[in-house]
Amino acid sequence: MGLRSPEGPTFFDLLSAQADQLVTGxxxxxxxxxxxxxxxxxxxxxxxxxxxxxxxxxxQVVRRLNLSFxxxxxxxxxxxxxxxxxxxxxxxxxxxxxxxxxxxxxxxDDVSELIAxxxxxxxxxxxxxxxxxxxLKSPLDLREYWVEINxxxxxxxxxYRRTLTTLFDSGLDPVMIIKLKDVIEVLESCADxxxxxxxxxxxxxxxxx
Amino acid sequence: MGLRSPEGPTFFDLLSAQADQLVTGxxxxxxxxxxxxxxxxxxxxxxxxxxxxxxxxxxQVVRRLNLSFxxxxxxxxxxxxxxxxxxxxxxxxxxxxxxxxxxxxxxxDDVSELIAxxxxxxxxxxxxxxxxxxxLKSPLDLREYWVEINxxxxxxxxxYRRTLTTLFDSGLDPVMIIKLKDVIEVLESCADxxxxxxxxxxxxxxxxx
Amino acid sequence: MGLRSPEGPTFFDLLSAQADQLVTGxxxxxxxxxxxxxxxxxxxxxxxxxxxxxxxxxxQVVRRLNLSFxxxxxxxxxxxxxxxxxxxxxxxxxxxxxxxxxxxxxxxDDVSELIAxxxxxxxxxxxxxxxxxxxLKSPLDLREYWVEINxxxxxxxxxYRRTLTTLFDSGLDPVMIIKLKDVIEVLESCADxxxxxxxxxxxxxxxxx
Numbered sequence: 001m002g003l004r005s006p007e008g009p010t011f012f013d014l015l016s017a018q019a020d021q022l023v024t025g026x027x028x029x030x031x032x033x034x035x036x037x038x039x040x041x042x043x044x045x046x047x048x049x050x051x052x053x054x055x056x057x058x059x060q061v062v063r064r065l066n067l068s069f070x071x072x073x074x075x076x077x078x079x080x081x082x083x084x085x086x087x088x089x090x091x092x093x094x095x096x097x098x099x100x101x102x103x104x105x106x107x108x109d110d111v112s113e114l115i116a117x118x119x120x121x122x123x124x125x126x127x128x129x130x131x132x133x134x135x136l137k138s139p140l141d142l143r144e145y146w147v148e149i150n151x152x153x154x155x156x157x158x159x160y161r162r163t164l165t166t167l168f169d170s171g172l173d174p175v176m177i178i179k180l181k182d183v184i185e186v187l188e189s190c191a192d193x194x195x196x197x198x199x200x201x202x203x204x205x206x207x208x209x
Numbered sequence: 210m211g212l213r214s215p216e217g218p219t220f221f222d223l224l225s226a227q228a229d230q231l232v233t234g235x236x237x238x239x240x241x242x243x244x245x246x247x248x249x250x251x252x253x254x255x256x257x258x259x260x261x262x263x264x265x266x267x268x269q270v271v272r273r274l275n276l277s278f279x280x281x282x283x284x285x286x287x288x289x290x291x292x293x294x295x296x297x298x299x300x301x302x303x304x305x306x307x308x309x310x311x312x313x314x315x316x317x318d319d320v321s322e323l324i325a326x327x328x329x330x331x332x333x334x335x336x337x338x339x340x341x342x343x344x345l346k347s348p349l350d351l352r353e354y355w356v357e358i359n360x361x362x363x364x365x366x367x368x369y370r371r372t373l374t375t376l377f378d379s380g381l382d383p384v385m386i387i388k389l390k391d392v393i394e395v396l397e398s399c400a401d402x403x404x405x406x407x408x409x410x411x412x413x414x415x416x417x418x
Numbered sequence: 419m420g421l422r423s424p425e426g427p428t429f430f431d432l433l434s435a436q437a438d439q440l441v442t443g444x445x446x447x448x449x450x451x452x453x454x455x456x457x458x459x460x461x462x463x464x465x466x467x468x469x470x471x472x473x474x475x476x477x478q479v480v481r482r483l484n485l486s487f488x489x490x491x492x493x494x495x496x497x498x499x500x501x502x503x504x505x506x507x508x509x510x511x512x513x514x515x516x517x518x519x520x521x522x523x524x525x526x527d528d529v530s531e532l533i534a535x536x537x538x539x540x541x542x543x544x545x546x547x548x549x550x551x552x553x554l555k556s557p558l559d560l561r562e563y564w565v566e567i568n569x570x571x572x573x574x575x576x577x578y579r580r581t582l583t584t585l586f587d588s589g590l591d592p593v594m595i596i597k598l599k600d601v602i603e604v605l606e607s608c609a610d611x612x613x614x615x616x617x618x619x620x621x622x623x624x625x626x627x
Binding site for chain 2: 480481484519520521592593596597
C-alpha cells in the first residue's frame with residue numbers, strides 16, 4: 001500500500017459500473033425466460049460475458065483499495081459494497097446457467113409466471129441501484145433507495161414463497177421439482193444480496209451522520 | 210466514530226438480551242412441533258416477531274460498535290458474537306417458517322421424534338447461552354459453557370444424521386423428503402451457529418489470558 | 419496480543435502442514451470410491467482423524483496470529499489462507515461422510531466415473547498446493563501455481579456439470595438423485611475452496627509487488 005493516489009476511475013465510478021452491469025445482466029436473464037432453447041444458450045453466453053466483465057470491475061475495486069492511502073468511506077465498507085454487487089451478478093449468472101444446464105424447457109405456465117415475477121423484482125432492484133449510485137457520495141440522501149430495496153426484497157420473498165408452494169403442489173416429476181427449486185432459490189438469494197448491499201449503504205450513512 | 214461513550218444498554222446487556230430472545234424463540238419452535246396447523250401459523254407469526262426484535266438488538270450492537278471509542282473486547286469479536294446469535298435466531302425463524310410454508314402436517318412418528326430431539330438440543334443450547342451471558346465480562350470463567358455447547362453440537366450432529374437416514378429409508382414421497390430435509394438441515398445449521406458463537410467466546414478468552 | 423515472538427512452527431510451516439494433510443485426505447477419499455462398504459467406514463474414520471488434525475493446525479495459526487507482533491503478510495490474509503485450507507479439508511471430510519451416511523453403495527458406472535474425475539481434480543489441486551507451499555515466502559514466484567489451480571477449478575467445474583446432467587438423465591430413483599447431488603455439490607465446493615485459496619495467494623502477491 002503506497003501514498004500514491006491511483007489514476008483511473010474512482011470508487012464511485014466503479015460501483016456505478018457494477019450496477020449498470022447488473023441492469024444488463026438481469027435484462028438478459030429476463031429475455032432467457034421467454035426464449036427458445038437455442039436462444040437461451042446464446043443468452044447464457046452473453047450473461048457469462050457480463051459476469052466476467054463484472055469480476056474485472058470488482059477486482060479493480062480491490063486493487064484500488066490496496067493502493068489508495070485515503071478512501072471516501074471505510075476501506076472494508078467499500079470492499080463490502082463491491083462484493084455484494086459481485087454476488088448479485090454471480091447469482092444472476094448462476095440462475096441463467098442452471099436454466100440451460102438443467103434443460104428447463106417445459107416449465108408449467110403457473111410456475112413460469114411466478115419465476116418471471118421473481119426476475120421482475122430483480123429487474124427493479126438493479127434499476128433502482130443503478131439510479132442511486134451517482135448519489136453515493138452523499139449516502140444520507142439515499143434513504144429512499146434503501147427503503148425501496150427493502151420493500152422489493154419483501155416482495156421478492158413473497159414471490160419466492162408462492163413459487164415454491166406452487167411448485168410443490170404441481171404434481172411435477174420430483175427431479176423437475178429439484179431442478180426448479182434450485183433456480184428459484186438462486187433468484188431469492190439474488191434479491192437478498194441486493195438487500196445486503198442496500199443495508200451496507202445505510203450503515204455507511206449512519207456512520208457519516 | 211466519536212469519543213463519546215454511548216448511553217443505554219452495554220454490550221453485555223445487549224448480548225444477554227439476544228440470548229434471552231433465543232430461549233423464547235426455541236420455545237415457540239418446540240411448541241410448533243406438537244401444534245395444529247392453525248396454531249402453527251400463529252406460533253410462526255410470534256416467532257417472526259421475536260426474530261424482528263432480535264434484529265433490532267443486533268442493529269443496536271452494530272450502532273454501538275460504530276459509536277464507541279473503547280469496547281470491552283475487540284470490536285470485530287463483539288460484532289462476531291452478536292452476528293452469530295443473530296444467525297441462531299434467523300435459523301430458528303427459518304425452521305418455523307418452512308414448517309408452515311411446506312405444510313408439514315403429516316410427518317411420520319419416527320421422523321417427528323427425531324426432529325423433536327434436534328429441537329431439544331437447540332433448547333439446551335439456548336438455555337446454556339442465556340445462563341452464561343451474565344458472566345461474559347470474565348470470558349475465561351465460561352470454559353464449562355463452551356465445552357458444553359461443543360458437546361451439545363455433537364449430540365445435535367448425531368441427531369441430525371439419524372433423522373436424515375431415517376428420512377431416506379422412510380419410503381415417503383420424494384417431495385416430502387425434499388421438504389423435511391430442508392427443515393432438518395436448517396436445525397443442524399442452527400446448532401452449528403451456537404457452536405460458532407461458543408468458539409468465539411473461547412477465542413476471546415484465549416486472547417484475554 | 420503481546421510483543422513476544424511465539425516459539426514453534428512458523429506460519430509457513432503450518433500452512434505447509436495443512437496442505438500435506440489435504441494430500442492425505444484426498445487420497446483417502448479417492449480410495450473410498452473403489453472400496454467395499456465396510457472398508458469405506460474405516461476410511462471415513464481415518465479421514466475424520468485427518469480432519470481433526472487439520473483443525474488443530476488451523477487453531478495453531480489463529481493462536482499464533484493472536485500472539486505475534488509481526489506477521490510475514492497481513493494478519494487477515496494469513497488467517498484467510500489457513501481458513502480456506504480448513505474449508506478444503508472440511509469439504510473432503512463431508513464428502514467422505516456423506517458417502518457412508520447415505521449408504522451410496524450402488525452408484526451406476528457412468529455417474530461413478532464422473533465423480534472419480536471430480537475427485538481426481540481435487541487430488542491434483544492438493545498436490546499442487548502442497549508443492550507450492552514451501553515457496554510461499556516469495557508469493558510472486560507462485561504465479562504458475564495459482565494459474566494452474568484456476569485451470570483445475572475450471573476442469574472441475576466442467577466435471578461437476580457433466581456429473582450433474584448425467585445424474586438427472588439417469589432415471590435413478592429421485593431419493594438416490596438427491597443423495598448423489600449432495601455429494602457432487604460438496605466436491606464442487608471443495609474445488610472452489612482451492613480456487614479461493616489460490617486467489618488469496620495472488621492477492622498477497624499483488625500487495626507485495
